[in-house]
Amino acid sequence: MSAGGKGAHRKQKNEALVEICSVRVGKSLFGVPIQHILEIVGSTRPRPIPLAPGFVGGLVHYRGDVLTTVSLRSLLELPALEGAQDILVLESATGCFGLLVDAVGEVLTVDAVDYEPNPSTLDERRRALLAGAYKLKDSLLVMLDPERLDPARLGEAKAA
Amino acid sequence: MDDLTREFxxxxxxxxxxMERCLTELEERPQDxxxxxxxxxxxxxxxxxxGFLGYKRLEKLAHAGENLLGHLRDGRVMATAEVITALLKLLDGLRDLLKTIESEGSEGTADDxxxxxxxxxxxxxxRQAKAKSAVRAQLASEADTVLDTTEAAAQAAEAAVAEPKVAVAEPARVPVAAVSPPEPEFTEAQADAATLTPAEASRARAQGAAAESxxxxxxxxxxRLMNLVGELVLTRNQVLQATASDPNMTLLSRRLDMVTADLRESVMKARMQPVSNVxxxxxxxxxxxxxxxxxRARLQxxxxxxxxxxxxxxxxxDPLTHAVRNALDHGIEPPAARAAxxxxxxxxxxxxxxxxxxxxxxxxxxxxxxxAAExxxxxxxxxGLVSAERAAQLGERELLQMIFLPGFSTAAQVTNVSGRGVGMDVVRTNVERIGGKVEIDARVGKGTTLRMRIPLTLAIIPALIVRSIGQSFALPQGALSELVHIPPERAAAAIEWMEGAPLYRLRGRLLPLVFLDRLLMPGHECRLSSERDNFIAVLDADGRRFGLxxxxxxxxxxxxxKPLSAVLKDIGLFSGATVLGNGDLALILDPGxxxxKTGVTMSNEEDAAQAAEDESESDAARMRYLLVEVADxxxxxxxxxxLRIEQLPLSRIEYIGYRPVLNFxxxxxxxxxxGGIxxxxAGNSETQIVVVVCRDGNRHVGIAVSHVxxxxxxxxxxxxxxGARTEGVTLLKERVTGVVDLGGVPPLPATGHTSESWQPAAEAMA
Structure with a gap:
């Protein structure tokens, strides 16, 4: 991301740069705006919860509290992963929750002009979870909206 | 808001x-x-x-009250119900003003x-009464209705104040000025001190000393302290587990354990307040x-x-207020009805x-x-809270608990005070929210007792850690009444089935069972393992007894x-989560x-009868017995x-002549x-026998039994x-049962049954 022409272009509209934390789930790359992230907790094994809705990844101990996690894998209907996973601690309107991902990658700085909303062909269930994408040089950085991943909201959607 | 105002x-x-406490007492002892x-x-x-802080409105109101109190103190005015009602009004007025200052920072502009x-x-x-009769009449009638709805106050303000303010209040004010000229602050303080008896003065000093400490x-x-202590307890648990095997750390971790326990207790104590505050x-x-x-009611x-x-x-x-309202409205009858x-x-x-x-x-x-249960x-x-068929099956105890259901009220008339069918529901909701329990006990014509059991603290509870489906779960000790161990060899026969419902025979009574693994993983097979030990936790959740x-x-x-997020709370089986000593997370099971969820209802009529029996056991006529089986x-x-129950091998029994004795x-x-047990x-000296050791006067005797x-x-x-009371037999579980005659056990040949010679033995064994 250091193409000369683009760099000059960026300097002009410096305020349009956004920092995104990239996470990997399966083969796809997803992004979460870093201002929503409280903390990244590496290699955890959440405790499974019997009878919990499928999207719940389990409980983890976080700073003296018990944090409910949402499994991005199960939201995307991917098979569960054996072994430790990383957690992004996110803040939402109803409190904190953890987002369980395969691995947390680097923080990318992207330009707002490279953003495009969800394509109309996206299936409905995924459209509810995803918030558009940034075009990277050779791939897409699919954006996640922490508000839409809030377990309380997912729970309501499931109940409805 | 500055510190001074907050302090004030x-x-x-x-x-x-x-003042509120004293006023209600003053009504009973107007001369005090x-x-x-x-x-x-x-x-x-x-x-x-x-005056110092510049709240004029508050000062004016307090001043008016102080003047009246001054008259009361000097004996010029008697503390009648009317005066006390007015003073209570003053109290409410002052409270409202303080509240306004607290929320808005100023006194507001309302008129007092x-x-x-x-x-x-x-x-x-x-003698001024005549001149003010109009005001008095108005005030008296208001005093009768007492409870201050804002409407009443507003009406009174319109009707009474507008005119008397010019016509009547003026003459009323003049004699006041004549009788007690405006006193400078220091004389009031002196007067205050002068009225104190020496005893009171010393008490006042004691209060002062208390304030300093x-x-x-x-x-x-x-x-925040409480949360930190919670964290420390958690860390302590982890340290204790991690160092359990290291002898060098034992002393240190034991010390940590003690200090943590002490600290926890102190912080909890700091948060404690006497219930007298409520x-x-x-x-x-x-x-x-x-x-x-x-x-008419007397409060104790x-x-x-x-x-x-x-x-x-x-x-x-709130629950307590509701309960008191209910007791006065539904419980205590009008004086005439009581007299009748x-x-x-x-x-x-x-x-x-x-x-x-x-x-x-x-x-x-x-x-x-x-x-009345009916x-x-x-x-x-x-x-429509219950079907007629179901209602017919309910026992008295279960019926009584129904008054806690939302929308239930037995008051014939909906009164201003209660009867809208929200009271008891609110009581239960509020008490259960803090982990407490409510129960009601009533006897027709005798009275009603509402009992609230409140945990001492919310944050830390004793629990038993159990395992199922490979995970740990915490079971609150409060609901746990006993544990039953089923060894592998008994697993196959221990559970009885009634059309798919598993039951366990606990001391002759059937206990409904819930398989925790089946509950947590639907589809799991319901059976006890014959390869390992099985355990039944006998739980009592608000009168619902079952075995888990x-x-x-x-x-x-x-x-x-630790609280759970809403999504997990909705599962409806867990009341929270916790971090165990080994660092594992465990969900806290909610027995209620x-x-x-599994359809366990409150104990049936037989249990209710049993409970009633248990309750009335304090009656002198009823006694508790140990029920034993002696040779069928x-x-x-x-x-x-x-005194105790001993289980020992037969070889321990020795004989003096033909008399069996135990040598302790x-x-x-x-x-x-x-029973000839x-x-x-006799054939096998390793056979375990059970001996119940009893006290008979000063001596001790043992009774060989088959089972307890x-x-x-x-x-x-x-x-x-x-109609004479029978001796030597009693009614146990509806069966006539003989009581063992301890006195009939013959004394040992050598002792001659003298109490003195048995005395040391009794002490040694007690």
Whole structure:
């Protein structure tokens, strides 16, 4: 991301740069705006919860509290992963929750002009979870909206 | 808000609380100078400080009250109900003002003239009565209705104040000025001091000393401390587990354990407040309500010094208020009805608080009409809360608990005070929210008792850690009544099935079972493992008894309760989560929800009868017995006489001649073997036998039994015809059972049955 022409272009509209934390789930790359992230907790094994809705990844101990996690894998209907996973601690309107991902990658700085909303062909269930994408040089950085991943909201959607 | 104002608000609130207590007492003892001095001091302090802080409206109101109180203190005005009502109004007025200052930072602009005129009107000597008759009539009628709805106040303001302010209040004000010229502050202070008896003065000094050794602490800081201590308890648990195998660390970790426990206790203590903080609001409430409802009631309060966590104390304020309202409205009958029923026209309302283990029990009991179970049955059907068929099956105990259902009220008429069917529902919801329990007990014509069991603290609870489906779960000790161990070899036969419902025979009674693994993983097979041990945790959740089958038991632990997110709470089986000593997370099982979810209902009629039996066991006629089986026959041993139960190999029994005896380190115990158990087992010296060691007067005797069955209450039996109480037999579980005659056990040959010679033995063995 250091193409000369683009760099000059960026300097002009410096305020349009956004920092995104990239996470990997399966083969796809997803992004979460870093201002929503409280903390990244590496290699955890959440405790499974019997009878919990499928999207719940389990409980983890976080700073003296018990944090409910949402499994991005199960939201995307991917098979569960054996072994430790990383957690992004996110803040939402109803409190904190953890987002369980395969691995947390680097923080990318992207330009707002490279953003495009969800394509109309996206299936409905995924459209509810995803918030558009940034075009990277050779791939897409699919954006996640922490508000839409809030377990309380997912729970309501499931109940409805 | 600056510190000075905050300090002033806190102090004034405390002063007003004190004043409220004193005012209700003053009504009973109008001549008590000490009470008057106390009330005077509260108002005077507020007046003094407000002048300094510049709250004019507050100062004016306090001043009017102070003048009236001055007259009262000097004996020029008597403390009649009217005067006390006015003073209570003053109290409310001052409280409202303080509240306004607290929330808005200023006094607001409302007008207190009506109240001031009223207060001033009351301090005029009797001969002024005629001139103010109009105002008085108005005030008196208002005094009768008492409870201050804002409408009443507004009407009174319109009707009474507008005119008297010019016409009547003026002449009323003149004599005041004539009688007591405006006193400078210091003379009032002197007067204040002058009225103090030496005893009071010393008490005042003692209070001063107490103030120096105490300190106000922000509740938020205490909460933070409590959370940190919770974390420390958790870390301690982990340290203890990690260092258990390291001998070098044992001493250190034991010390850490002790300090943590001590610290926890101290912080919890810092949050404790006596229940009198809530109880003290009740005399006023009772006074107001009895006026409105036309009841007569005497309020007794016991155990006011019992302490409870501050947040819990706050939480029980509403339920307690509801309970008192209910007792006055539905419980205690109108005086005429009481007189007709041959009761004291004045009812008694008792508030009682006491600590029981890790709970505080708060009781509200009245000696009113009680609740007729049939009425509840009819009402519940009428309201559609239960079907007629189901209602017919319900026992009295279950019916009584129905009044806690939303939308239930037995009051014939909806009154202003209660009867809208929200009260008891609110009581239960509030109490259960803080992990407490409510139950109601009523006897028709005798009265009603509402009992609230409140945990001492919310944050840390004792729990038993159990394992199922490979995970740990915490089971709150509060609901756990016993544990049953089923070894692998008994697994196949231990459970009985009734059309798919698993049952366990616990001391002869069937206990519904819930398989925890099946509950958590639907589709899991319901059976006990014959390869390993099985455990049944016998739970009692609000009268719902059931056995929870778990795979294994770990240690009991004190767990720090962490709330769950809404999504997980919705599962409805878990009340929270906790971090265990080994760092694992465990979900806290909620026995009440499990019972509801699996359809376990409240104990059936037989159990209710059993409970009633248990309750009335304090009756002198009823005794508790140890039920034993002696060679296929049941027999009873009075529980009070049982010292202990020994299980030992037959080889321990020795014989003096033909008499079996037990040798306990030189102390000989005669063994009674009326059932021939020892003889039957004679072949094998390793056979385990059970000996119940009992006290008979000063000596001890042993009774050989086949099994110990249960502990139960006995009923009396009477001889037909004569009606004389039978000796030597009792009614246990509806069966006539012989009581073992301890005195009939012959003494050992050498002792000659002298009590002296048995004395040392008794001490050694007790």
């Amino acid at each position: 608000l806190i102090e004034s609130q405390e002063g007003l609380d004190r 100078k000490g009470l008057l001095a106390e009330i005077f001091r509260s108002v005077h302090t507020i007046k003094g400080t407000t 003239d009506e109240l001031i005129v009223r207060l001033e009107g009351l301090q005029a000597p009797a 105490t300190l106000r602490v922000d509740v938020a800081l205490l909460n 109880f003290s609001k009740m005399p006023r409430l009772v006074r107001d309500l009895t006026h409105v409802l036309g009841r 309060m016991e155990g006011q010094e019992t302490e409870l966590d501050k947040s819990l104390l706050e939480a029980i304020k 029923a041959g009761k004291d026209p004045e009812g008694t309302l008792v508030l009682r608080a006491a600590q029981e283990g890790s709970h505080v029990v708060i009781e509200v009991s009245d000696d009113g009409a009680g609740i 009425k509840i049955r009819a009402k519940a059907i009428e309201r 089958i778990v795979d294994s038991l770990a240690d009991p632990e004190e767990i720090v309760v 929800s499990i019972a509801v 026959r049941q027999a009873a041993v009075p529980l009070g006489d049982v 380190e030189g102390q000989l115990l005669p063994v009674e073997d009326s 020892l003889g039957a087992a 069955l249960d502990v139960t209450s006995g009923g009396n039996l009477f001889e037909a015809g004569t």
